[in-house]
Amino acid sequence: MSREVVSQISYLAASVLFIFGLRGLTKPDKARRGMLLAAVGMLVAIIGTLVKTEVVSYGWILVGLVLGSLIGYPLGMWVPMTAMPQRIAFSHMFGALAATLVGVSEYFTDLSNGETIGIPKMSALAFEVLFGALTVTGSFVAFGKLAEFLPGRPITYKNQNAINLGLAAVAAGLFAYVVFNPEASWAFYLMLALATLIGLFLVLPIGGADMPVVISLMNSYAGLAASATGFAIGNEVLIIAGALDGASGFILSIVMSRAMNRSFTNVLFGAFGSAPTASTRTSEGLVAAPISAEDAALQLAHARSVIVVPGYGMAVAQAQHQIRELAELIEKNGGEVRYAIHPVAGRMPGHMNVLLAEANVPYDRLYEMDEINDRFEEADVALVIGANDVVNPAARTDPGSPIYGMPILNADKAKRVIVLKRSMATGFAGIENDLFYAENSSLLFGDAKDSLQKLIGEIKTA
Amino acid sequence: MAFADVYVFVLAAFVGYQIITRVPALLHTPLMAATNAISGISLVGSLVAAGSDRNTLSTVLGVIAVTCAMANVVGGFLITDRMLSMFRRAEKKQN
Numbered sequence: 001m002s003r004e005v006v007s008q009i010s011y012l013a014a015s016v017l018f019i020f021g022l023r024g025l026t027k028p029d030k031a032r033r034g035m036l037l038a039a040v041g042m043l044v045a046i047i048g049t050l051v052k053t054e055v056v057s058y059g060w061i062l063v064g065l066v067l068g069s070l071i072g073y074p075l076g077m078w079v080p081m082t083a084m085p086q087r088i089a090f091s092h093m094f095g096a097l098a099a100t101l102v103g104v105s106e107y108f109t110d111l112s113n114g115e116t117i118g119i120p121k122m123s124a125l126a127f128e129v130l131f132g133a134l135t136v137t138g139s140f141v142a143f144g145k146l147a148e149f150l151p152g153r154p155i156t157y158k159n160q161n162a163i164n165l166g167l168a169a170v171a172a173g174l175f176a177y178v179v180f181n182p183e184a185s186w187a188f189y190l191m192l193a194l195a196t197l198i199g200l201f202l203v204l205p206i207g208g209a210d211m212p213v214v215i216s217l218m219n220s221y222a223g224l225a226a227s228a229t230g231f232a233i234g235n236e237v238l239i240i241a242g243a244l245d246g247a248s249g250f251i252l253s254i255v256m257s258r259a260m261n262r263s264f265t266n267v268l269f270g271a272f273g274s275a276p277t278a279s280t281r282t283s284e285g286l287v288a289a290p291i292s293a294e295d296a297a298l299q300l301a302h303a304r305s306v307i308v309v310p311g312y313g314m315a316v317a318q319a320q321h322q323i324r325e326l327a328e329l330i331e332k333n334g335g336e337v338r339y340a341i342h343p344v345a346g347r348m349p350g351h352m353n354v355l356l357a358e359a360n361v362p363y364d365r366l367y368e369m370d371e372i373n374d375r376f377e378e379a380d381v382a383l384v385i386g387a388n389d390v391v392n393p394a395a396r397t398d399p400g401s402p403i404y405g406m407p408i409l410n411a412d413k414a415k416r417v418i419v420l421k422r423s424m425a426t427g428f429a430g431i432e433n434d435l436f437y438a439e440n441s442s443l444l445f446g447d448a449k450d451s452l453q454k455l456i457g458e459i460k461t462a
Numbered sequence: 463m464a465f466a467d468v469y470v471f472v473l474a475a476f477v478g479y480q481i482i483t484r485v486p487a488l489l490h491t492p493l494m495a496a497t498n499a500i501s502g503i504s505l506v507g508s509l510v511a512a513g514s515d516r517n518t519l520s521t522v523l524g525v526i527a528v529t530c531a532m533a534n535v536v537g538g539f540l541i542t543d544r545m546l547s548m549f550r551r552a553e554k555k556q557n
Contacts, residue, residue, distance in 0.1 A: 011506070018500050019477060025493050026484040032546045035496055039539045042502065049506045055513040064512055064525040068532020075533060076540025084541075088494055091538060094530040095501040101527040102507040105520040112517060219494055222501055229507050231467055239467055240474040241503040247478030248497045252490060343487055350490030354545050362552035368487050 003051050010048025011237035017041025018241055022248075028363055045237055081358045082315055085215060085347040086146035092139040092218045099225040100132030100192075106232055107188060117182035121232055126175050126188070128228035130195045135221040137199030142214050145203075146347060152208030160205055167198050208347075212256045213264075215348050220249025252349045259343035259369075261395075261406035291442035293451065296418050297458030300326070301333055303380035307372065308339045309411050310352055313386020313422070314448055320359035322452035323385065327361070329459045335380075338365055340372045340409050342390040373410050382414035384435075386421075386448050392433045417441035420451045492545045499538025505531040 017037045024034015049055065079087045107125050110117050117125070144150030157163075174191035178184055206214055223245025230238030257264055300306060308323060327337040339361065345352040353366055367375075376382060384391055391411040394401040411417055412435050419436060421443050435441055444451050485493050508531050512524030 014503070015474075018503075019481065021500070022478070022481050022485075022493075022496065025489050025496060026481065026486070028486075028489060028546075028549045029551075031489060031492065031549070032543060035499075035539065035542050035546065038496065038500060042500070042505075042535055042539070045503060045506055046509070049509045050513075052510065054510055056515050057513055060521055060525045061509055061513045061528060064508075064528030065532050068529040068534075069536045071529065071533040072536025072538075073540065075537030076544065079541065081545070084491060084495075084545075087541070088491075088498060091495075091498045091534050094534050095498060095504065098502075098504045098508055098527040098531040098534075101523040101530075102504060102511055105511040105516075105523040105527075106507075108523075109511075109516045109520050215494070219497060223497065226501050226504050227471060229504055231471070233507055233510070234464070234467070235506055236467065236470050238503055238506055239471050241500050243471050243474035244478040244482075245497040245501050247475050248482045248493060251479065251482045252494065255487070255490075341487070348491060349494065350487055350492070353488045354491045354548070357545075357548040357550070360548075360550070363488055363549045364551050366488060 003053050007048040007052050010044045011235070014041040014045035014048070015237050015240045017044070018244060022244060081354050082318070083147075084351060084354060085211060086143050088348060089139050089143040089146055089211075089215055089218065092215070092222045093136050093143060095222040096132045096135035096139065096218075096225055099222070099229050100129055100136060102229050103128040103132060103225075103232065104192070107185075111183065111185060119179055122179045122182045124228045124231035126178055126191065128225050128232055129188070129192050130171060130175060131221050131228065132225035133192050133195035134199035134202065135218050135225060137196045138203045138214070138221075139199075139218045141200055141203040142211060142218060145208055146211055154207040155204040157205075160201070164198065164201050167194055167201065171195060171198060209344075210260070210262075212344055212346075212348050212351075213253050213260070213262075216249050216253035216256055217264075218249070220246050220253060223247075223249055255343060256349055259407060261403070288436045289442045291418065291444050293444060293454035294458055296442070296444050297455045297462065299381055299416055299418065300330055300335075300383070300455065301459045301462055303330065303335045305379045306330055306335055306337045306381045306383060307376060307379045307411070307414065308337060309382060309384045309387050309391055309409055310339065310341070310356065311345050311385065311387025311390060312347065313388075315346060315352070315355055315386070317386060317448035319385065319449040319452050320355050320361075322449055322456065323356070324359045324361050326452055326456050326459070327365075329456060333459075338367055338372060338375070340369065340376075340411070341366055342369055342387070342409055345387065345390060369407060369409055376410040376413040379414040380416060382411040382417045384411055384417060384419040385452075388433055391435050393438075394432075394434055397434075411435065412438055412441070415440065419443045420448050421445055422447060488549070489546075492542050495538055495542040495545065498534055499542060502531045502535030502538060505535065 018041050021034045021038025024030045103125050145152050171191050171194040174187045178187040223242045227239050227242025330337050341352050391409050393412045395403045395406040395408045508524050508527030511520050512528050
């Protein structure tokens with residue numbers, strides 16, 4: 001069997017194993033085994049590439065593989081679960097950078113060998129470099145905002161949409177030009193440079209709360225860039241894996257946009273939250289009822305059914321373990337505890353589930369919004385921890401509210417609502433929350449972790 | 463580039479769409495980490511760029527690309543497994 005056939009077979013095997021791997025993720029019990037298959041697929045594809053006749057020197061390859069493993073290990077084992085969003089954004093940067101560099105290398109090699117690059121291959125190369133480069137800088141900004149070394153608020157400037165559209169138009173023009181004039185390397189590299197700027201300007205104006213959409217979108221772009229690499233170098237496993245990634249990122253960004261009741265374009269060009277525009281109801285004349293830890297503990301201890309609504313504030317306070325401990329106490333008293341997870345709770349799709357799973361909350365107690373929304377009416381207590389906009393009834397009732405129409409958790413329909421809150425500050429959207437002033441709700445002020453510890457102490461001594 | 467590649471892309475995207483829509487929201491973060499790891503498949507391109515002695519630029523860019531892609535492969539699969547290992551069912555089911 002020739003070496004080329006061996007590598008082709010390895011790529012086919014890898015493609016199949018990747019698909020099996022992703023299919024494993026449809027069931028929590030089968031997910032780990034599935035991912036093991038995908039990892040085996042990766043190994044097979046790497047070996048299949050190393051036996052190719054084109055690959056003649058292994059020294060530098062080894063350097064890259066070892067260096068990459070040394071960087072990858074801490075990224076895999078040491079990064080805490082709370083830092084998952086920025087870690088993923090960081091990896092999108094790496095993935096897109098790899099695709100971009102392969103594109104540049106391929107283009108440069110073909111040109112310096114005096115080969116004529118056909119229109120299809122040049123389109124693929126240009127697409128790869130364009131999307132790759134903008135994903136590198138876009139993901140870097142997302143990473144910066146999530147890791148908080150860049151300000152999380154939207155950074156806006158005059159005529160930002162006009163400038164972005166102008167940049168995009170010039171980049172598109174260069175794209176078209178270089179496709180028909182492949183030897184015009186100035187156009188190719190200028191397009192590359194513009195793409196990095198577009199990535200920056202695209203994500204800088206997007207606020208921290210919208211990062212789930214941005215990360216998903218970058219995931220999709222990185223996949224598409226990888227697919228384009230496959231087109232350019234005629235490698236099917238790259239096309240397939242890139243298409244899978246692209247589809248995944250695309251679906252996740254749609255899920256996220258829908259959960260925020262926003263369109264793609266609105267997230268990308270809206271600069272949400274830059275200024276409180278719509279005049280919403282103020283808190284004037286409304287009184288929020290505070291509750292003592294003692295009373296709240298009493299209600300929880302006697303509750304038969306409790307639904308916990310965790311939000312990003314819980315993750316910030318690192319209160320996951322206290323929630324689990326409190327839940328165990330309630331269960332000991334004969335109550336049932338379930339968790340209602342809003343799709344955009346956290347800073348990336350599914351983040352809250354991971355944080356709770358890490359705190360040993362069994363995953364069959366975690367419910368998606370659609371599964372649990374009808375259950376709030378039967379719940380004795382809804383315990384809202386660090387969540388705000390996702391439980392604001394104004395989304396259902398007040399057409400003037402900026403979040404009107406956003407799907408929310410119906411925490412207000414529970415018999416009693418206890419809200420753990422640091423202060424009366426508004427949520428990300430900067431909107432007053434009617435839930436806090438509702439007759440059936442009371443507020444327990446303080447840091448979420450401290451408050452939970454007090455509740456745990458009260459129930460234990462009761 | 464062959465037109466058959468377009469078929470491959472379209473069909474793979476279709477399969478991807480069918481599978482990913484069935485992944486529960488519970489596992490969306492591991493899903494993203496997993497696709498991140500799988501995107502490290504760009505290694506098949508970068509290994510060739512780094513190892514075929516075409517020219518210095520190609521080798522340099524190739525080695526950087528191999529490093530980035532390998533970091534995603536190792537880090538991505540490790541962190542996905544780390545996350546998935548935390549998802550457990552309730553031990554005793556009370557009905």
